[in-house]
Amino acid sequence: MRRIVLLALASLALIVLAACGGGPAVSPPPTNVPASGSAAQPTAAAGQLPDLGGRRVTIAVENAYPPFNYINPATGKGEGWDYDAWNEICRLLNCVPVFQEASWEGMIQAVANGQFDAAADGITITEERARQVDFSDGYIQVAQRLMARVDETRFSNMDEFIANESLRLGTQTGTTNYETAARLLPESRIQAFEQFPFAVAALINGDVDGVIIDETAGQGYVGTNAEKVKLVGEPLSSDQLGFIFPKGSDLVEPVNLALAEMRRSGKLDELAKKYFSAEFKLPGS
Amino acid sequence: MAIEHDQIIPSRPTVTWRTGLAQFPWWLVIILTIIAIMAMRIIFDPIYRDIFVTIVQGLGLTLYVTVVSFGLSLVLGLVLGLGRVAKNPVLRNLAITYIEFIRGVPMLVLIFTISFAVVPMVARTFGLPNNAVSLTTRAIIALVLIYGAYIAEIFRAGIESIGRGQMEAARSLGMSHVQAMRYVILPQAVRNVLPALGNDLIAMLKDSSLVSVLGVREMTQVARLSVSTSFRYEETYFILTLFYLSLTLVLSLLLQLLQRRLRPGG
Numbered sequence: 001m002r003r004i005v006l007l008a009l010a011s012l013a014l015i016v017l018a019a020c021g022g023g024p025a026v027s028p029p030p031t032n033v034p035a036s037g038s039a040a041q042p043t044a045a046a047g048q049l050p051d052l053g054g055r056r057v058t059i060a061v062e063n064a065y066p067p068f069n070y071i072n073p074a075t076g077k078g079e080g081w082d083y084d085a086w087n088e089i090c091r092l093l094n095c096v097p098v099f100q101e102a103s104w105e106g107m108i109q110a111v112a113n114g115q116f117d118a119a120a121d122g123i124t125i126t127e128e129r130a131r132q133v134d135f136s137d138g139y140i141q142v143a144q145r146l147m148a149r150v151d152e153t154r155f156s157n158m159d160e161f162i163a164n165e166s167l168r169l170g171t172q173t174g175t176t177n178y179e180t181a182a183r184l185l186p187e188s189r190i191q192a193f194e195q196f197p198f199a200v201a202a203l204i205n206g207d208v209d210g211v212i213i214d215e216t217a218g219q220g221y222v223g224t225n226a227e228k229v230k231l232v233g234e235p236l237s238s239d240q241l242g243f244i245f246p247k248g249s250d251l252v253e254p255v256n257l258a259l260a261e262m263r264r265s266g267k268l269d270e271l272a273k274k275y276f277s278a279e280f281k282l283p284g285s
Numbered sequence: 286m287a288i289e290h291d292q293i294i295p296s297r298p299t300v301t302w303r304t305g306l307a308q309f310p311w312w313l314v315i316i317l318t319i320i321a322i323m324a325m326r327i328i329f330d331p332i333y334r335d336i337f338v339t340i341v342q343g344l345g346l347t348l349y350v351t352v353v354s355f356g357l358s359l360v361l362g363l364v365l366g367l368g369r370v371a372k373n374p375v376l377r378n379l380a381i382t383y384i385e386f387i388r389g390v391p392m393l394v395l396i397f398t399i400s401f402a403v404v405p406m407v408a409r410t411f412g413l414p415n416n417a418v419s420l421t422t423r424a425i426i427a428l429v430l431i432y433g434a435y436i437a438e439i440f441r442a443g444i445e446s447i448g449r450g451q452m453e454a455a456r457s458l459g460m461s462h463v464q465a466m467r468y469v470i471l472p473q474a475v476r477n478v479l480p481a482l483g484n485d486l487i488a489m490l491k492d493s494s495l496v497s498v499l500g501v502r503e504m505t506q507v508a509r510l511s512v513s514t515s516f517r518y519e520e521t522y523f524i525l526t527l528f529y530l531s532l533t534l535v536l537s538l539l540l541q542l543l544q545r546r547l548r549p550g551g
Contacts, residue, residue, distance in 0.1 A: 105509060105513060106518075108516070109516060109518055112516075128514060128515075128516065129516075131516075132516050170500075173500075173506075173509055173510055173513055174509070174510070174512075174513025174514070175513075178510070178513075179514065187502070191420065191500040192500050192506070192510055193499075193500050194498055194500075198500075201401070205405060205415040205416065206414055206415040206416035207415065207416050207420060208416075
């Protein structure tokens with residue numbers, strides 16, 4: 001199958017090359033443009049994915065951010081979108097993914113310091129972060145949403161939530177969701193937890209009245225706790241998520257090529273269907 | 286020249302560090318110098334100043350949590366401590382059970398357990414909604430329950446440090462057991478354990494940073510929130526460290542003064 005795709009791509013590239021007299025070989029689809037706009041365009045010949053020669057790539061994951069990464073209680077092993085995606089990336093590039101659990105707080109700094117080769121944790125591409133680390137191309141566009149208890153009647157969107165001063169909001173420390181919350185609400189109304197599971201548990205328990213969360217992760221929780229929580233209102237913002245690497249990492253370009261390949265081959269769609277749709281259920285729930 | 290047996294071989298002269306220079310608290314000078322250097326940076330470097338101003342926002346809550354928790358844990362500690370030395374075996378064993386329970390579990394685990402399991406359970410029992418107790422209050426409850434056990438042991442040691450004769454003498458004057466405890470034993474015991482209690486107050490100030498895991502916006506949490514967007518790890522954590530160091534230093538100097546005042550015949 002992959003052979004056929006490669007052949008097709010190679011011939012397509014030849015046609016393109018012939019057509020535009022040796023311009024850039026393949027321009028990635030528009031969704032592929034990183035928000036930071038700093039990543040160089042891949043220049044390898046189309047269909048020719050680089051070979052990393054079986055090298056080990058250490059990838060930091062939180063294992064507390066379903067559906068991107070979480071511990072399956074049945075096996076005690078980490079799994080999720082990040083695991084499947086990196087296994088596929090390494091299959092394409094001939095590398096060995098080594099997943100290492102790390103806390104979200106300090107993860108970006110740890111990658112900036114070269115402690116890990118990469119990190120995957122549903123990381124929103126932002127300019128501040130791009131000054132610390134290199135981002136891959138965005139692999140998904142995600143909206144931030146407001147999550148509420150299923151029986152919530154006091155508000156049905158963010159504006160109503162903001163207007164009612166008795167309502168408190170939960171989110172995770174150091175996330176773009178926290179930044180969104182801080183933009184919309186006074187800090188006295190925001191409760192920042194170390195991990196999203198705490199924030200969602202606090203919502204279910206009534207410690208907070210709403211949680212700002214990325215839609216992808218939020219849907220995972222709604223799927224798991226459909227009788228307890230729901231997403232309400234319009235998307236609050238829309239962001240690209242990417243992998244991060246130490247500044248100047250030689251992995252950025254190969255990974256971008258692999259992501260482009262996965263987009264073409266439908267692998268990204270397949271993973272999105274598996275993890276970001278209603279059919280995703282957290283194991284053990 | 287042969288040494289005669291009865292000649293005393295002079296040993297190497299030992300340097301006696303008894304001079305004023307050696308007695309001087311140099312450690313304090315070193316720490317104060319570090320604090321002064323940081324203070325200069327904070328005054329003149331806008332980046333440091335911004336971070337300093339950010340962290341100051343959590344200072345009030347840190348002090349509030351520390352003072353309230355310590356005050357309440359003194360009360361709980363005294364009750365438990367008296368139970369610990371009670372003649373009544375039921376009381377004594379209940380107190381020992383509680384103390385051993387708390388002392389056998391890491392503080393961070395207890396903070397999670399008390400905040401996310403025990404308090405909601407108790408709230409439900411009384412038919413209160415889950416959010417009846419704010420997370421800051423839960424943090425204080427957790428610190429009080431934990432420190433109560435540690436302070437109980439301090440009080441026990443203090444009570445046991447007063448000789449039996451004191452109790453017997455007080456009883457022979459016609460005092461009841463309770464009166465003897467209150468007017469004879471405890472005043473002496475408290476004075477004996479003041480240094481230990483002071484140490485626990487300082488420990489409480491430091492351990493209050495643990496409640497940042499509950500999202501309580503004290504100094505550590507404020508620093509964590511700010512560093513997650515600024516990425517100024519070095520500056521933020523240096524300033525945070527210096528904050529706690531300055532606070533504990535001031536506290537321990539105050540406690541030393543207090544002890545001098547309370548010294549018998551002082």
